[in-house]
Amino acid sequence: EAQVTQNPRYLITVTGKKLTVTCSQNMNHEYMSWYRQDPGLGLRQIYYSMNVEVTDKGDVPEGYKVSRKEKRNFPLILESPSPNQTSLYFCASTGIQGYNEQFFGPGTRLTVL
Amino acid sequence: RKEVEQDPGPFNVPEGATVAFNCTYSNSASQSFFWYRQDCRKEPKLLMSVYSSGNEDGRFTAQLNRASQYISLLIRDSKLSDSATYLCVVNMALTGFQKLVFGTGTRLLVSP
Numbered sequence: 001e002a003q004v005t006q007n008p009r010y011l012i013t014v015t016g017k018k019l020t021v022t023c024s025q026n027m028n029h030e031y032m033s034w035y036r037q038d039p040g041l042g043l044r045q046i047y048y049s050m051n052v053e054v055t056d057k058g059d060v061p062e063g064y065k066v067s068r069k070e071k072r073n074f075p076l077i078l079e080s081p082s083p084n085q086t087s088l089y090f091c092a093s094t095g096i097q098g099y100n101e102q103f104f105g106p107g108t109r110l111t112v113l
Numbered sequence: 114r115k116e117v118e119q120d121p122g123p124f125n126v127p128e129g130a131t132v133a134f135n136c137t138y139s140n141s142a143s144q145s146f147f148w149y150r151q152d153c154r155k156e157p158k159l160l161m162s163v164y165s166s167g168n169e170d171g172r173f174t175a176q177l178n179r180a181s182q183y184i185s186l187l188i189r190d191s192k193l194s195d196s197a198t199y200l201c202v203v204n205m206a207l208t209g210f211q212k213l214v215f216g217t218g219t220r221l222l223v224s225p
Contacts, residue, residue: 035215104157109154
């Protein structure tokens with residue numbers, strides 16, 4: 001089954017404790033991205049990657065890091081989480097050939113205390 | 114002004130009703146447009162792309178008006194299962210592959 005998976009799905013943590021949210025897709029997509037969704041603000045792009053070892057900032061990259069060492073994986077790293085990073089996070093992937101539908105993972109609900 | 118604007122709703126309609134949502138976008142050079150559906154606390158899923166000539170998929174019709182910079186979604190014969198938030202999405206990439214800008218969504222509630 002074609003899918004994007006994220007882990008963990010729910011996480012409660014404390015300020016300053018480094019965490020990583022994993023994202024993996026099995027569709028051989030080149031393009032992957034991370035979004036956060038907050039009430040009244042919609043989905044905002046954090047980082048994106050056009051392919052292995054190619055990453056770039058989205059609209060709200062501060063406080064986040066990413067890496068793309070393999071085509072299928074695109075982890076999101078919060079080196080020192082803060083309460084303003086409490087949000088719902090989605091990973092997404094798209095193939096760059098043909099139809100450009102974005103496939104989203106199920107989301108990770110993060111609470112930083 | 115937001116890059117993509119939608120009426121947040123909620124739109125409360127009875128089963129069988131016809132309902133329409135509009136969405137305006139700021140970048141006149143935008144090339145591609147989409148409607149995504151998002152159920153509560155779940156991931157967005159593509160409902161349909163919006164083509165210049167307008168397009169229909171079953172009970173759903175999407176229209177694009179470039180002159181006025183808006184897109185619309187019409188749902189006919191509403192079903193209870195249509196209750197969801199509908200996200201207007203615009204690809205505003207001028208160079209490169211894709212820069213999707215999402216509206217905040219319009220919430221639809223269909224009641225028996």
